[in-house]
Amino acid sequence: GQQLNQSPQSMFIQEGEDVSMNCTSSSIFNTWLWYKQDPGEGPVLLIALYKAGELTSNGRLTAQFGITRKDSFLNISASIPSDVGIYFCAGQNYGGSQGNLIFGKGTKLSVKP
Amino acid sequence: EPEVTQTPSHQVTQMGQEVILRCVPISNHLYFYWYRQILGQKVEFLVSFYNNEISEKSEIFDDQFSVERPDGSNFTLKIRSTKLEDSAMYFCASRKTGSNTEAFFGQGTRLTVV
Numbered sequence: 001g002q003q004l005n006q007s008p009q010s011m012f013i014q015e016g017e018d019v020s021m022n023c024t025s026s027s028i029f030n031t032w033l034w035y036k037q038d039p040g041e042g043p044v045l046l047i048a049l050y051k052a053g054e055l056t057s058n059g060r061l062t063a064q065f066g067i068t069r070k071d072s073f074l075n076i077s078a079s080i081p082s083d084v085g086i087y088f089c090a091g092q093n094y095g096g097s098q099g100n101l102i103f104g105k106g107t108k109l110s111v112k113p
Numbered sequence: 114e115p116e117v118t119q120t121p122s123h124q125v126t127q128m129g130q131e132v133i134l135r136c137v138p139i140s141n142h143l144y145f146y147w148y149r150q151i152l153g154q155k156v157e158f159l160v161s162f163y164n165n166e167i168s169e170k171s172e173i174f175d176d177q178f179s180v181e182r183p184d185g186s187n188f189t190l191k192i193r194s195t196k197l198e199d200s201a202m203y204f205c206a207s208r209k210t211g212s213n214t215e216a217f218f219g220q221g222t223r224l225t226v227v
Contacts, residue, residue: 033215042117042204042218043156049214088156092216099144099208101216102171103156 003029006089006104014112021087021107022073029091032065032072038085048067079111114140117219119205125225134190134222136205144208144217145188147180149173151201159212195226
């Protein structure tokens with residue numbers, strides 16, 4: 001089945017620093033999504049990307065859908081303590097797969113005040 | 114803002130017992146999903162449900178698992194005879210029809226099998 005490689009696995013940064021994480025896949029997706037998960041909570045959608053090459057921002061977050069449709073990155077600028085959590089990329093296809101998500105293994109972000 | 118709600122938040126059950134996890138998807142959504150997350154691992158797809166039938170399932174979703182939409186609002190996941198390795202967070206998600214629509218997740222049910 002489709003697999004996503006997400007990196008880095010964890011990051012420990014100073015408050016105010018910028019963060020970058022990415023996902024790659026051996027096969028293409030129609031949609032890339034980025035979720036954040038806090039401990040004991042469900043994934044919360046941060047950004048959805050629908051077109052190859054698309055660059056989308058949501059506040060301090062910026063994500064891009066790679067032109068090959070096999071990769072995506074997420075940047076967080078000027079990190080703050082509440083950015084702490086696990087960030088998951090997810091690929092989605094429609095049609096036969098009914099839109100179910102394939103998740104990466106997550107990037108655990110720690111922010112030191 | 115509408116949200117996916119799941120009950121219970123935590124379920125402890127003895128090995129071999131049946132459990133039913135409940136979800137109320139967002140009201141105008143028509144695609145429903147169950148995902149599982151073993152502690153410290155990634156979120157894994159279990160099953161998708163559309164038009165009152167399973168549309169896709171993963172290899173994790175074996176004969177011990179079943180899903181049902183018993184009425185117009187609930188969506189349930191049943192594990193017939195729980196095993197220790199079924200211990201995980203179970204997330205329900207729902208999505209509107211059409212492409213370019215995102216899935217929204219519930220808060221999850223933590224299932225502990227002892």
